[in-house]
Structures are given as structure tokens and as C-alpha cells.
Amino acid sequence: xxxxxxxxxxxxxxxxxxxxxxxxxxxxxxxxxxxxxxxxxxxxxxxxxxxxxxxxxxxxxxxxxxxxxxxxxxxxxxxxxxxxxxxxxxxxxxxxxxxxxxxxxxxxxxxxxxxxxxxxxxxxxxxxxxxxxxxxxxxxxxxxxxxxxxxxxxxxxxxxxxxxxxxxxxxxxxxxxxxxxxxxxxxxxxxxxxxxxxxxxxxxxxxxxxxxxxxxxxxxxxxxxxxxxxxxxxxxxxxxxxxxxxxxxxxxxxxxxxxxxxxxxxxxxxxxxxxxxxxxxxxxxxxxxxxxxxxxxxxxxxxxxxxxxxxxxxxxxxxxxxxxxxxxxxxxxxxxxxxxxxxxxxxxxxxxxxxxxxxxxxxxxxxxxxxxxxxxxxxxxxxxxxxxxxxxxxxxxxxxxxxxxxxxxxxxxxxxxxxxxx
Amino acid sequence: xxxxxxxxxxxxxxxxxxxxxxxxxxxxxxxxxxxxxxxxxxxxxxxxxxxxxxxxxxxxxxxxxxxxxxxxxxxxxxxxxxxxxxxxxxxxxxxxxxx
Numbered sequence: 001x002x003x004x005x006x007x008x009x010x011x012x013x014x015x016x017x018x019x020x021x022x023x024x025x026x027x028x029x030x031x032x033x034x035x036x037x038x039x040x041x042x043x044x045x046x047x048x049x050x051x052x053x054x055x056x057x058x059x060x061x062x063x064x065x066x067x068x069x070x071x072x073x074x075x076x077x078x079x080x081x082x083x084x085x086x087x088x089x090x091x092x093x094x095x096x097x098x099x100x101x102x103x104x105x106x107x108x109x110x111x112x113x114x115x116x117x118x119x120x121x122x123x124x125x126x127x128x129x130x131x132x133x134x135x136x137x138x139x140x141x142x143x144x145x146x147x148x149x150x151x152x153x154x155x156x157x158x159x160x161x162x163x164x165x166x167x168x169x170x171x172x173x174x175x176x177x178x179x180x181x182x183x184x185x186x187x188x189x190x191x192x193x194x195x196x197x198x199x200x201x202x203x204x205x206x207x208x209x210x211x212x213x214x215x216x217x218x219x220x221x222x223x224x225x226x227x228x229x230x231x232x233x234x235x236x237x238x239x240x241x242x243x244x245x246x247x248x249x250x251x252x253x254x255x256x257x258x259x260x261x262x263x264x265x266x267x268x269x270x271x272x273x274x275x276x277x278x279x280x281x282x283x284x285x286x287x288x289x290x291x292x293x294x295x296x297x298x299x300x301x302x303x304x305x306x307x308x309x310x311x312x313x314x315x316x317x318x319x320x321x322x323x324x325x326x327x328x329x330x331x332x333x334x335x336x337x338x339x340x341x342x343x344x345x346x347x348x349x350x351x352x353x354x355x356x357x358x359x360x361x362x363x364x365x366x367x368x369x370x371x372x373x374x375x376x377x378x379x380x381x382x383x384x385x386x387x388x389x390x391x392x393x394x395x396x397x398x399x400x401x402x403x404x405x406x407x408x409x410x411x412x413x414x415x416x417x418x419x420x421x422x
Numbered sequence: 423x424x425x426x427x428x429x430x431x432x433x434x435x436x437x438x439x440x441x442x443x444x445x446x447x448x449x450x451x452x453x454x455x456x457x458x459x460x461x462x463x464x465x466x467x468x469x470x471x472x473x474x475x476x477x478x479x480x481x482x483x484x485x486x487x488x489x490x491x492x493x494x495x496x497x498x499x500x501x502x503x504x505x506x507x508x509x510x511x512x513x514x515x516x517x518x519x520x521x
Contacts, residue, residue: 048462049454052462053450333458337455337458340451340454340455341451344447344454348447356447356451357448358451359448359451359452359454359455360452360455360504360505361455362455362458362501362504364458364501376496376497378497378500379500379504380500380501380502380503380504380505381504382504390504391503391504393503394500394503394504395501395503395504396500398496404496405496407469408469408470408496408497410469411468411469412458412459412469412470414467414468415457415460415461415466415467415468415469415470416458416459418461418462418467419457419461419462422467
């Protein structure tokens with residue numbers, strides 16, 4: 001059964017005709033309505049890439065309460081007085097240029113059957129597919145004595161960049177020299193594994209320069225530094241001896257706000273002039289209302305090929321709210337990678353095609369250990385048909401802290417903000 | 423018989439066409455992971471190498487040299503180990519075509 005030339009030409013003609021029809025109809029790269037809850041790293045990226053990859057075919061509505069995007073990465077430099085809030089803030093106007101409709105409101109409920117999102121102020125939105133990227137919320141019961149009100153006024157977390165970043169900077173500035181700043185770190189998993197250690201380093205950097213008699217106390221519920229441990233410890237020993245003290249296994253049992261005192265499971269009570277408690281974390285609140293946090297009532301299970309929820313069809317969950325696979329950090333960078341896997345899947349699914357096999361994704365995370373020096377951790381993650389794992393021998397950390405990577409860290413920030421929002 | 427032949431040819435061509443389209447989408451997706459540091463579609467806004475328009479052979483050589491350790495780097499020698507030759511080629515193709 002061989003094809004002669006004439007058969008082939010006829011067949012090719014038929015294919016061209018079919019192909020062009022398909023090009024008009026099937027290949028429009030998606031249509032329909034997507035609602036995105038949350039305009040952080042994940043929500044902004046997925047909104048932009050859905051518009052871009054569907055050639056404007058998919059309508060995207062982004063729901064975000066904050067007027068502008070404020071980055072958690074680099075916010076520790078604001079606390080240390082090295083950067084300003086303006087440096088870590090990006091407008092949502094860039095997304096509008098991609099045709100993303102932005103509603104500044106809070107999503108308070110989801111009806112996965114009727115496919116609607118309820119908003120606090122502006123009624124309901126219908127969707128064909130929903131993307132939920134709300135970041136983290138706090139488990140207040142993890143810190144007896146701490147309330148949301150206290151945490152928003154006196155004993156700050158500053159684990160969501162914004163007004164709390166400004167407020168914690170003010171507390172540090174008004175603290176007299178000779179005072180104690182204590183940072184309490186929750187048990188992993190929490191958002192940004194190296195974030196607390198970077199914060200401690202940068203505040204020690206500030207104290208060393210401006211308030212040399214002051215002290216940074218790091219009180220970690222984990223047994224030891226959870227990320228880039230040897231690099232942070234070397235920096236602390238070399239740069240902040242006498243300024244920064246680290247204590248592991250410090251799970252909080254009680255906080256007395258009036259006296260600014262914390263009690264622990266093991267170890268002595270600590271009284272601090274500035275008390276910065278980061279409570280244990282769970283998936284963003286809306287995931288509870290939407291019935292998406294189906295892993296221990298704390299995190300959201302997803303099909304990693306599409307980031308579609310394992311609880312509800314047509315809803316995709318991104319970023320910190322997902323139950324992380326082994327070795328996958330809850331980070332801004334990782335969330336943008338989730339967003340791209342989800343965008344690729346959604347564009348295909350909304351044009352009647354199967355979701356593609358996910359690409360290799362990556363995480364790169366820079367931490368400042370001083371105003372001039374940085375350490376990084378970077379890993380690629382390969383989809384194995386079920387989840388993303390780091391291939392053996394791939395990834396790693398900086399061999400030592402260095403100034404070159406401080407330049408790269410700031411270049412990373414500018415590029416990832418532009419990729420998500422411009 | 424003749425129609426069966428034509429049907430086969432159509433399906434073969436259709437498959438080849440779909441595979442080609444699919445491949446370009448997969449290349450686009452694969453390349454997008456790089457954009458977090460190197461800018462959307464490789465248009466870096468500064469401080470990292472722009473990848474848009476980089477000749478295909480140059481990118482393949484660079485990434486393979488990162489992977490083997492022949493070319494020193496800070497993160498790329500660690501990240502490139504996650505990619506196969508074919509995936510590096512897909513990414514290089516995509517960025518070479520970006521204006």
C-alpha cells in the first residue's frame with residue numbers, strides 16, 4: 001500500500017483545506033471567561049500569560065483588594081532601611097494594557113457548581129474557569145495570646161508586604177539603642193523558607209550600623225535553620241557576632257502582649273522591645289470558603305499537570321496555598337512558575353485541546369545577608385507524570401556569600417516584577 | 423483502497439501538523455520558565471542576559487556548557503541540569519525566533 005504522487009497531492013490539498021478551517025475555528029487559542037482571585041506573583045502572572053497566550057481570546061478578570069502590587073521579596077531591605085516602599089511597589093496598570101480587567105475587591109465565596117465568585121462589595125462574577133492564588137493566611141491558634149488585632153498593631157508579622165512592612169520599620173527606627181528585636185519563626189512549611197533568616201540578617205545589618213548596642217534574637221520553632229543554613233550561620237558568625245543570636249526548637253506556648261513577653265515549650269522566657277511574631281500558616285482564607293483546602297484542612301491539593309484543584313473541577317489553585325511537593329518551596333518565584341503551567345493548561349483546555357505536558361520549572365531565590373552580599377538557592381523541577389521533583393544532582397546553593405549575586409538579586413526582582421505585571 | 427490511502431495520508435499529515443503545532447506550544451511553554459529572570463519572551467529589563475533573538479547555536483552551546491560545568495555561572499550550572507538536549511534545543515529555537 002504505497003501512495004502515488006497524485007494521491008498524495010489530493011490528500012495534501014484536503015489537509016490544507018482542513019488545516020485552514022481549523023486555523024480559523026479551533027486554533028483561536030481559547031475563549032471564555034477566567035476569573036483570577038489574588039493579584040500577587042501568581043495571580044498577576046497567570047492573568048498576563050492567559051491574555052498573551054490566548055491572543056486576547058480569553059477574558060480575564062483579576063480580583064485584588066490592594067491598589068498596587070507590593071513585593072515580599074526585597075521587603076526585608078525596606079525593614080533595614082536599604083530600600084523604600086516605592087522600590088517594591090508596582091502598579092496594576094501594566095496588566096490593564098494586556099486587557100486584564102481589574103476589580104479592587106475581596107472574594108468572599110465561590111460556588112463551584114454555578115461557577116460564580118462572590119465579592120464583598122461588587123456582587124458576583126461568573127467564570128468558565130477560576131484561578132485562586134490568594135497566598136497564605138495565619139493560624140492564630142498557633143500563637144496563644146496573639147490575636148489578629150494585636151498582630152495588626154503591636155506585635156507585627158510583616159509576612160505580607162504592605163502597611164505591616166512600614167509599621168515594623170517604624171518600630172525598629174523608634175527602638176532605643178540597646179534594645180532587643182525578637183523574631184519568632186513558625187514550624188515549616190511556611191511562606192518563603194529563607195525569608196526569616198534574611199530578615200534577621202538585614203536587621204542585624206541595620207543595628208550594627210545605626211544601633212550597635214542592640215540585639216537580634218531569632219527564636220525558631222524549627223530545630224535548625226530551614227534554608228541555606230550553613231551560609232546564614234557563616235554570615236552571622238562573621239558579620240554579626242554579639243548582635244545576632246539564633247535559638248532553635250523555640251515553639252511558642254504563650255504571648256503576653258502587655259509585657260511583650262513570649263514563653264516557649266523549651267527555653268527561657270523572652271522579653272523584647274520589638275516583637276515580630278510570624279504565626280504558622282495555611283492556604284489563603286478564600287480557599288476555606290471555597291472548599292479547596294482539602295489537605296489536612298490547611299493546604300490545597302492540585303493536579304500538578306494543570307494546577308486544577310483536586311476538590312473542584314474548573315478551579316485552579318496556585319502558589320503558597322497549594323500543598324507543596326517534596327523540595328518545592330512556597331516562594332514568589334515558584335508561584336510564577338505554577339502560574340505558567342496553569343496558563344498553558346487553561347489556554348489549551350479553553351480551546352478544546354488537552355492540557356500539555358508541563359514544562360520544566362525552576363525556583364531561584366536570593367537572600368541578602370548584608371546590604372552588599374547575597375546567597376542563593378536554585379533548583380529545576382521536572383514533572384514525572386504526577387508531581388514536580390528536583391532531578392538528582394541538579395540545583396544547589398551559592399558556594400559562599402558574594403557581592404555579584406547582590407546585583408543579580410536586584411536584577412531578578414526587576415525582571416520578575418516586569419514578567420508578572422508589565 | 424484509493425480512499426483508504428488518501429485517508430491515511432490526511433491523517434499522517436494531520437498528525438505531523440498537530441505535532442508541529444504542539445511542539446511550538448511546548449517550546450513556548452518551556453521557554454516561559456526562563457522569563458522570570460530573563461524577561462517576558464526573553465526581553466530582559468536589565469541585569470540578566472536578554473535571550474530574545476539569541477542565535478540558536480549560541481544558546482545551545484552556552485546552556486550545554488553551563489550544564490557540563492565548562493562555563494562558570496552562579497545559578498545556571500545548577501538549573502541547566504534539569505533540561506535534556508531536546509528541551510534545550512526547543513528553548514533555543516523559541517528565543518532565536520523572538521524579535
